[in-house]
Amino acid sequence: MQDSDIRFQYVLHLADNSMILGQRNAEWCSHGPVLEQDIAITNITLDLIGEARSLYAYAAELKGENATEDTIAFTRDVKQYKNALLLEQPNTDWAYTVVRQFFYDAFHFQLLNVLQKRKDERIAEIAHKSLKEVTYHLKWSSEWLIRLGDGTDISREKMQIAINDLWEYTGEFFIPTEIETKAFELGIAADVEKLKPLWLEKVKAIIEQATLTIPSKNFQQNGGKNGLHSEHLGFILAEMQFMQRAYPGVEW
Amino acid sequence: MEINLEESFQKKIDDEIRIEPRDWMPEKYRKTLLRQISQHAHSEIVGMLPEANWITRAPNLRRKVALLAKVQDEAGHGLYLYSAAETLGMTRDELLEELHSGKAKYSSIFNYPTLSWADMGAIGWLVDGAAIMNQVPLCRVSYGPYARAMVRVCKEESFHQRQGYEIMLTLSNGSEEQKAMAQDALNRWWWPSVMMFGPNDDNSPNSAQSMKWKIKRFSNDDLRQKFIDVSVAQAEILGLTIPDNNLKWNEARGHYDFSTIDWIEFNEVIAGNGPCNKQRLKAIVSAWQNGEWVRDAAVAYAEKQAKKTDNKTIAA
Ligand SMILES: [Fe+2]
Ligand SMILES: [Fe+2]
Numbered sequence: 001m002q003d004s005d006i007r008f009q010y011v012l013h014l015a016d017n018s019m020i021l022g023q024r025n026a027e028w029c030s031h032g033p034v035l036e037q038d039i040a041i042t043n044i045t046l047d048l049i050g051e052a053r054s055l056y057a058y059a060a061e062l063k064g065e066n067a068t069e070d071t072i073a074f075t076r077d078v079k080q081y082k083n084a085l086l087l088e089q090p091n092t093d094w095a096y097t098v099v100r101q102f103f104y105d106a107f108h109f110q111l112l113n114v115l116q117k118r119k120d121e122r123i124a125e126i127a128h129k130s131l132k133e134v135t136y137h138l139k140w141s142s143e144w145l146i147r148l149g150d151g152t153d154i155s156r157e158k159m160q161i162a163i164n165d166l167w168e169y170t171g172e173f174f175i176p177t178e179i180e181t182k183a184f185e186l187g188i189a190a191d192v193e194k195l196k197p198l199w200l201e202k203v204k205a206i207i208e209q210a211t212l213t214i215p216s217k218n219f220q221q222n223g224g225k226n227g228l229h230s231e232h233l234g235f236i237l238a239e240m241q242f243m244q245r246a247y248p249g250v251e252w
Numbered sequence: 253m254e255i256n257l258e259e260s261f262q263k264k265i266d267d268e269i270r271i272e273p274r275d276w277m278p279e280k281y282r283k284t285l286l287r288q289i290s291q292h293a294h295s296e297i298v299g300m301l302p303e304a305n306w307i308t309r310a311p312n313l314r315r316k317v318a319l320l321a322k323v324q325d326e327a328g329h330g331l332y333l334y335s336a337a338e339t340l341g342m343t344r345d346e347l348l349e350e351l352h353s354g355k356a357k358y359s360s361i362f363n364y365p366t367l368s369w370a371d372m373g374a375i376g377w378l379v380d381g382a383a384i385m386n387q388v389p390l391c392r393v394s395y396g397p398y399a400r401a402m403v404r405v406c407k408e409e410s411f412h413q414r415q416g417y418e419i420m421l422t423l424s425n426g427s428e429e430q431k432a433m434a435q436d437a438l439n440r441w442w443w444p445s446v447m448m449f450g451p452n453d454d455n456s457p458n459s460a461q462s463m464k465w466k467i468k469r470f471s472n473d474d475l476r477q478k479f480i481d482v483s484v485a486q487a488e489i490l491g492l493t494i495p496d497n498n499l500k501w502n503e504a505r506g507h508y509d510f511s512t513i514d515w516i517e518f519n520e521v522i523a524g525n526g527p528c529n530k531q532r533l534k535a536i537v538s539a540w541q542n543g544e545w546v547r548d549a550a551v552a553y554a555e556k557q558a559k560k561t562d563n564k565t566i567a568a
Contacts, residue, residue, distance in 0.1 A: 026307045026316070029323050030300035031535070033543025035331050042324040046317060053313050070312045094546045150556065151549025158545065243311035243369060250427050252311035252369070252419075 003186060008062045009082070010183035011123065012072070013225060014115075015055035016083035018130075019073060020233070021104060022048035023240055024091060033094050040140060044101070047133040054126045074244035078233050082179075085224035086169035088233045095148060095158040099166050102141035106202045107173045108134050110195040120188035142206045149210025156211065163207065164215045171220025174199070180225075265466050270396035273339040281465055284458070285395050286340040287356075288467065293333035294351045295359035298532050300326045302366040303375060311369055318415055319372060325408045332401040339397045352537050360518065361444050363526030370423055370430075370437035376416010378438075378445040378483065384409045385479045386449065394466040417486065424490040431491075438487070439495045446510075447518045449476040477507050484508055 025045040032038030056069035063072070087104060091097050112134055115127035148155040174196040176184070183189035207214055223229065243252070257276050264271065271277055300323045307323065310316035334344040350356035361379055366372070387409060390402040423434035450456060450472045462468035470478075480499075487494050498511040520526065 023308060026320060029307055029320060030304035030327070031539040031542075033539070033546035035297070035327050035334075037543075037546075039324055039327050039331075042320055042327075046320055046324075049313065049317055049320070053317070056313070073313055093542065147553040148546065148549050151553045152545070154545050155549030155552075239308050242309050247311075247427070247429060250430060251422055252315055 001182065004062060006179060006182045006186060007120065007188060008059055009179045010189055011055050011059045011062065013082035013177070013179060014123070015052045015059060015072075016081050017087055017104075017108075018048040018055070019052035020081070020083040020236060021087040021100070022046075022052060023236055024087065024089075025097070025101075027091055028097065041097070044137050044140065047130070047137065051126065051130040051133070054129075055123075058122045058126070070244065074241045078229050078237060079227040081229065081233060081237070082177075082225055082227060083233075084169070084172045085221055085230055086166060086172070088224065088230060088236055089166060089169060090232060092162070093158065095155070095162040096166065098141055098144045098148065099159065099162040101137065102145050102206065103166060103170050103203070105134060105138040105141050106199050106206075107170075107195065109138050109202075110198045111190050111192070114190035114195070118188050118190070119186070123188060138202075145206055145212075146210045149207070149212040159210065160212050163212060167215045167217075168219055168221050170203075172222045172225060175220075175222055177225045262464075265394045265464075268392075268466075270399060271394050272396045280461075281467075282340050284462065284465070285398065285467060286337060286342060289333055289337040289340070289398055290342070290347045290350070291357050291359075293330050293337055293347065294356055295362065296326045296330035296333060297351075298358045298362045298536060299379075300330075301532055301535055302362055302364070302528075303372060305366045306369060306372050309369070310372075315372075315419070322376070322412050322415065325412065329405045329408070332404055333398075336395075336397040336401045348540065352533075352540060354524075354533065357522070359448060360521045360526060361448050362532060363521050363529045364440065364444055365528050367440070368433050368437060370420070370433040371441070373416050373419030373423060373434065374437035374441040376412050376414075377420050377486070378416075378441050379448070380409050380412040380416055381483065382445045382448040382479050384413055385475050389469040392466070392469065420490055420492070424492055434490070435492050438492050442495050443514065443517075444521075446476060446480065447513060449473070449479065451515070452513075480508050480510055 022045050025041055025048065028038065028041045029045070030038065032041055052073070053069050056072045059072055060067040060069055086100060089096070089100060109131070112127040112131040116124050116131055118124055145159065149159045150156070174192050176192050180189055180192060184191050204214065224233075258278060261271070261275075261277060261281075264275075271281075303319060303326075304323050307316065307319050310319050334347060337347055338344060347356070351358065361382075366375070384406065387402055387406050391399055391406055393399045393402065420434055420437075423430040453459065453471045453473045456472055459468060459471060463471075484494060484499065496511050498509060500509050501507075502509045521529070524530075
């Protein structure tokens with residue numbers, strides 16, 4: 001694999017993570033539990049899709065051949081999407097949404113913190129900008145995790161169920177794909193294995209403060225970053241790409 | 253005494269002095285405003301649904317982000333307006349309860365379905381456009397909190413209107429399919445938008461009192477006419493046809509003539525028989541019910557925290 005292809009694939013992976021979570025969170029808009037939180041989750045959604053757009057625009061430049069952020073986002077199929085499995089999991093309810101957000105935020109924060117100092121200037125610049133936003137996301141999701149964990153009996157139970165269910169999708173972040181390893185060797189990526197203890201420290205602290213527990217079962221799902229997804233992604237893309245597929249090649 | 257209070261109240265209004273929450277006001281003024289502001293707030297909230305319907309399917313990323321931001325703005329408008337309504341003596345939860353039970357009304361326009369992407373253009377252009385016509389005069393409404401809320405709202409609405417028009421412009425400069433999509437959206441949204449201004453003046457019983465109180469500054473028919481006059485020119489630029497065979501410039505009046513409005517349809521939609529009345533209310537109610545445990549937990553957590561701080565203060 002050529003260096004330029006590694007760079008391209010790595011940028012896609014970063015973009016797909018935030019794009020797919022943004023697309024999922026967008027489903028909440030106008031259905032939130034209270035107006036203020038409808039606005040808050042949409043803010044996060046806007047940040048995530050904003051980050052994805054910057055990365056797709058960069059990927060499009062690397063690709064050339066008249067590629068744009070939209071051709072990249074809207075014309076790839078499931079197998080070519082390189083987001084982690086966690087991010088395509090359904091919203092289910094506010095508990096799953098908060099837990100999914102928190103697990104990603106805690107990782108995203110550590111990742112961007114490294115990327116902003118690495119050698120690819122474009123990635124570093126985007127990471128630097130997004131880090132400010134993600135710092136807020138992490139604060140928001142940590143606070144909600146604590147509030148709902150330590151809220152009522154019902155909310156505690158719902159949060160624990162969400163944690164138990166989503167836990168198996170967290171390990172994937174820290175198992176490097178071939179692309180991540182090579183991108184790291186190029187000096188443009190993070191060594192994700194090294195991020196795990198930092199992530200775990202934060203996650204443990206917040207879950208403990210929320211009076212919740214980390215599941216004892218340790219089996220972890222893996223595959224999304226290599227294009228091996230859950231059944232959910234096909235439907236996400238079917239919805240997201242509908243217009244571009246039905247009316248190809250026109251301006252909107 | 254009562255008469256003097258009423259007289260000095262009216263004098264303030266005549267002198268364009270804003271009425272503030274602590275000021276004396278006739279009960280009927282308070283009630284009329286409360287109904288109007290809460291209906292307006294509910295319209296912002298229900299109005300999020302037809303557009304949110306296209307967020308996950310927006311045709312490109314730029315449009316997706318713009319649509320998200322727009323729907324989010326509407327949530328913000330709802331917030332400002334609920335706050336203004338609360339100054340008149342009802343809490344947001346009480347107001348929402350009236351929406352959920354079907355007691356309170358919201359703008360009928362949101363009971364129509366969004367069937368294609370072009371509807372995002374038509375809604376921005378026509379529905380936000382009609383809303384602006386209605387709302388700009390409200391920036392000078394006699395009740396202070398409402399007027400101030402409207403100033404913020406109007407700034408964003410005109411941005412929405414331009415954004416919607418720009419979607420229409422792109423479509424009408426696009427492929428044949430896109431043009432057809434735009435025309436179809438105009439066909440479906442035109443009359444409901446024209447009806448947004450409410451009944452004809454001779455059928456609008458409360459208007460005179462509202463004018464006197466400066467809750468209303470222009471009549472329904474005047475605003476409607478203004479909207480139609482402006483929209484005709486805008487449709488021409490788009491190369492689209494407004495679905496009204498009787499639309500014709502009237503030199504003598506200096507306005508466009510247009511067909512008689514189908515008030516039967518309007519009244520059916522108000523009565524709950526529009527294409528989406530049930531779906532809209534159901535979506536609003538189920539979001540509220542699904543969120544109940546979240547709101548309860550937030551309250552419970554806040555109470556626990558408050559107790560902890562209390563105990564600390566006592567210990568110290
Ligand atoms: Fe609005
Ligand atoms: Fe608007």
